[in-house]
Amino acid sequence: MAGYLFRRLVQSALILLGVSFITFLLLYVLPADPVRQIAGRSATAQTVENIREQLGLDQPMLVQYGRYLTGLVQGDMGRSYLQKTEVSSLIAARLPASLLLMAGGIACELLIGLTFGIVAAIYRGRPLDQGLMVTSFVAVSAPQFVVGLLLLYLFAVRLGWFPIGGYGTFAHLVLPALTLGIMGSGWYSRMMRSSMIDVLRQDYIRTARAKGLSRRRVLLRHALPNAILPIIAMIGIDIGIFMGGIVVVESVFGWPGIGQLAWQAIQRVDIPIIMGVTMVSAAAIVLGNLIADLVTPFIDPRIKLR
Amino acid sequence: MKKLLLSTAMLAATALPSFAQGYTPDPNATPGGMITVTYKDDVATLDPAIGYDWQNWSMIKSLFDGLMDYVPGTTELRPGLAESYDVSEDGTVFTFKLRSGVTFHNGREMTAEDVKYSLDRVTNPETQSPGAGFFASIAGFDEISSGEADSLSGVEVIDPLTVKITLSRPDATFLHVAALNFASVVPKEAIEEWGTDFGKHPVGTGAFKLGEWTIGQRLVFEKNADYWRDGVPYLDGVTFEVGQEPIVALLRLQQGEVDVPGDGIPPAKFQEVMGDPAQASRVVEGGQLHTGYITLNVGMEPLDQLPVREAINMAINKERITQIINGRAVPATQPLPPSMPGYTEGYEGYAFDVDGAKAKLAEAGLEDGFTTELYVMNTDPNPRIAQAIQQDLKAIGVDVEIRSLAQANVIEAGGAGQAPMIWSGGMAWIADFPDASNFYGPILGCAGAGEGGWNWSKFCDESIDTMATEADSFTDPSAPERLEMWSEVYQKVMEQAPWVPVFNEQRYTMKSERMGGEDALYVDPVSIPVNYDYVFVTE
Numbered sequence: 001m002a003g004y005l006f007r008r009l010v011q012s013a014l015i016l017l018g019v020s021f022i023t024f025l026l027l028y029v030l031p032a033d034p035v036r037q038i039a040g041r042s043a044t045a046q047t048v049e050n051i052r053e054q055l056g057l058d059q060p061m062l063v064q065y066g067r068y069l070t071g072l073v074q075g076d077m078g079r080s081y082l083q084k085t086e087v088s089s090l091i092a093a094r095l096p097a098s099l100l101l102m103a104g105g106i107a108c109e110l111l112i113g114l115t116f117g118i119v120a121a122i123y124r125g126r127p128l129d130q131g132l133m134v135t136s137f138v139a140v141s142a143p144q145f146v147v148g149l150l151l152l153y154l155f156a157v158r159l160g161w162f163p164i165g166g167y168g169t170f171a172h173l174v175l176p177a178l179t180l181g182i183m184g185s186g187w188y189s190r191m192m193r194s195s196m197i198d199v200l201r202q203d204y205i206r207t208a209r210a211k212g213l214s215r216r217r218v219l220l221r222h223a224l225p226n227a228i229l230p231i232i233a234m235i236g237i238d239i240g241i242f243m244g245g246i247v248v249v250e251s252v253f254g255w256p257g258i259g260q261l262a263w264q265a266i267q268r269v270d271i272p273i274i275m276g277v278t279m280v281s282a283a284a285i286v287l288g289n290l291i292a293d294l295v296t297p298f299i300d301p302r303i304k305l306r
Numbered sequence: 307m308k309k310l311l312l313s314t315a316m317l318a319a320t321a322l323p324s325f326a327q328g329y330t331p332d333p334n335a336t337p338g339g340m341i342t343v344t345y346k347d348d349v350a351t352l353d354p355a356i357g358y359d360w361q362n363w364s365m366i367k368s369l370f371d372g373l374m375d376y377v378p379g380t381t382e383l384r385p386g387l388a389e390s391y392d393v394s395e396d397g398t399v400f401t402f403k404l405r406s407g408v409t410f411h412n413g414r415e416m417t418a419e420d421v422k423y424s425l426d427r428v429t430n431p432e433t434q435s436p437g438a439g440f441f442a443s444i445a446g447f448d449e450i451s452s453g454e455a456d457s458l459s460g461v462e463v464i465d466p467l468t469v470k471i472t473l474s475r476p477d478a479t480f481l482h483v484a485a486l487n488f489a490s491v492v493p494k495e496a497i498e499e500w501g502t503d504f505g506k507h508p509v510g511t512g513a514f515k516l517g518e519w520t521i522g523q524r525l526v527f528e529k530n531a532d533y534w535r536d537g538v539p540y541l542d543g544v545t546f547e548v549g550q551e552p553i554v555a556l557l558r559l560q561q562g563e564v565d566v567p568g569d570g571i572p573p574a575k576f577q578e579v580m581g582d583p584a585q586a587s588r589v590v591e592g593g594q595l596h597t598g599y600i601t602l603n604v605g606m607e608p609l610d611q612l613p614v615r616e617a618i619n620m621a622i623n624k625e626r627i628t629q630i631i632n633g634r635a636v637p638a639t640q641p642l643p644p645s646m647p648g649y650t651e652g653y654e655g656y657a658f659d660v661d662g663a664k665a666k667l668a669e670a671g672l673e674d675g676f677t678t679e680l681y682v683m684n685t686d687p688n689p690r691i692a693q694a695i696q697q698d699l700k701a702i703g704v705d706v707e708i709r710s711l712a713q714a715n716v717i718e719a720g721g722a723g724q725a726p727m728i729w730s731g732g733m734a735w736i737a738d739f740p741d742a743s744n745f746y747g748p749i750l751g752c753a754g755a756g757e758g759g760w761n762w763s764k765f766c767d768e769s770i771d772t773m774a775t776e777a778d779s780f781t782d783p784s785a786p787e788r789l790e791m792w793s794e795v796y797q798k799v800m801e802q803a804p805w806v807p808v809f810n811e812q813r814y815t816m817k818s819e820r821m822g823g824e825d826a827l828y829v830d831p832v833s834i835p836v837n838y839d840y841v842f843v844t845e
Contacts, residue, residue, distance in 0.1 A: 030714075030715075031715050031718050031719070032712070032714030032715045032717070032718045033714075033718055033721075033758075036714075036717060036718065036721065036758060037714060038434060038436065039434075039436050040358045040436025040437070041436075041735075041748060041760045042436065042437060042439045042440060042738065042748055043436055043438070043439055044438070044439045044442070044451070045756060045757075045758070046431075046451050046452065047431065047434075047435075047436075047438050047439060047451065048758060050431035050434070050451070050453075051431075051434050054431075054432070054434065079502070082350045082351070083348075083350045083351060083505070084350075084351055084353070084356060084502050084503070084505050085502075085503060085505075085506060090521060093520075093521040093522065094521065094522050097522070152554070156557075157557050160561075164554055164557050164558050164561070164563075165550055165551070165554045165558070166547070166550075167523055250549075251551070252551065253554075254547075254548075254549040254550040254551065254554060255549070256520075256521075256522030256523045256548075256549050257522075260348075260522065260549055261348070261522065264347050264348055267712070267713070267714075268714070269714045
């Protein structure tokens, strides 16, 4: 176990190193000069050169990358070109909002996905099952910006149940979390359905029924805990999927998280912010996968980590 | 000529005190209340030496003051922190007399030392100010920008309330420059305390001070009760909510949660808003110091031939392009927008004439047309406008390939001189200050034509440059002779047709029902979207 963990941690570090290099390279070859963005349209050639020199952007790419990496391992993500503030403090200020949104998204997808999956398994082959599965299919396929705008229009504008964008209260969280969770709920309902069907076929369920236990008790106490286990392991992987989703969802709902920060930085070639958010997201994905793998043996003793 | 210079200088110096406070605030104005303004993007910085975007420009105007200022809602200069000023006969020495008793938000009194410190700071390359170049006419600018000096030799403190600024050449625009945000007076101690984080902890002399800033969410401006202009601001404060899509902001405005959507009315919703009398009545329309244009790269074949550029000018149906943006603009004939002093009334430019355009192409030996590229920023409505341009040029046999890219990439291609044609939408020139010269130097003059400059046509005509320099050596920026020279400069530019001026965008600001103050404040040419210092709420 310790050996496995060590190997995985080394692998994770290598993955992050690769991500940082590729992202840095892509930003370097981008046909847009960050110095011109900083210098503005009235700058003289002298000003542009001064700024380029001060930021070290006149150096070869590998030197720049080396400097970035040296800073990064010491926890210094650099300063934003345009906001003139530490990237780490910008991310730190926005990370809680993103984490809250992700937690909300996970709660939504589990709540919807598991309920749909269980109900569909119980009514397997009947119209309700088919209806739910078609709904999940739509949920998986619908782009988040469309879902977000539809929810916004329906529940915030027409019905006025929730605020139109913003941040602060529980009511603000509902729609963005739902938008983020809907896609995952489609996957979960399908997985839950097949997992539940598998379990319901098992002998011990038949035994429980034969003992004369109520249908409700059989489902909730005997079938559900076993059916749900393989699903739990998936949550770690979701973190990665959500990292992509929050960029869209945060922009639609005006949610002050790191996705929105990244989106604004991309438009303005603010390289330190783009790098910072990419690294934080990549770390979250790697960590999420690692946790998912570590948790699995506890859930299913048949799996051993080596 | 010498005599004229003398008389205008005297006029400027003596006439000043009379219009010094030439603005009568609305008699119905009532103090109190907070308003909510929304923006899509986060506020980058409130450091007046750095901030140079759409949203922080007017915020900085309300937090800081410079020596000069504008009469609210107009392009007319008035003294700001300077009580009065005096210009030498040759137009190179400006002596500013400061107001006494003006205090910074931290309570300390502002003095001439602060003015000097602020100008030294903005021109020092370490500050990385995008506005440093505006101060190039101050003596000692070259030394400070090359790092040889750390102070401008042309800025001298005479006594605590007098500062003398010497220019290395007469510069008619200097008073406008002194009114730019970049020339705002900042307290040294606050900058030493916060360093480069000053932009997040601004301290100025302005009508409002920063109360709260939650990054990515909101900023709250509080009324500066000790503001040196009596009676203003009316509002107790302004809350800026950031991260809000324009469409969401509009919905919230309709529900009464927002007072001014800072990014304006989203294009897709414009007709709906204007078609509803209740909403349309809350929209204020005004001119804007903006021109949308197509640059024609004079260094690339076959656009290096004048008849080809003329043909393209004649082939564009500007009327139809304004319809693409729901008529939110007026067709343009020349680089300057109509509300800019120096605009040539009655100049027709190149009228829409397809047959004439074909004849011009034939003149250049290109009867069969040619193939070229049009660079355009990839956000709506720019690609649609590019398609209209493509169709117009197709009609005269010119095949245009559209390169739709992110803003930064278009600017890069334009600066590098790689783009044959660029539609300026989304990156178009909006004046930094209301003076005719501002549409020339960086975008049509030789100075901007170098590698990386904003003169994307790479047009450089030395004789026109000489004339522009001459026009700028007047001491009074609004001297009629000077404006006439500028009008001539732009007509000469149009003879060479490096641009197709397409339209001048109008500004549409929407406000909530409770917002008060005259319409001019909502389309203020220098404070966009509104002049926060003078608007008020009616409940």
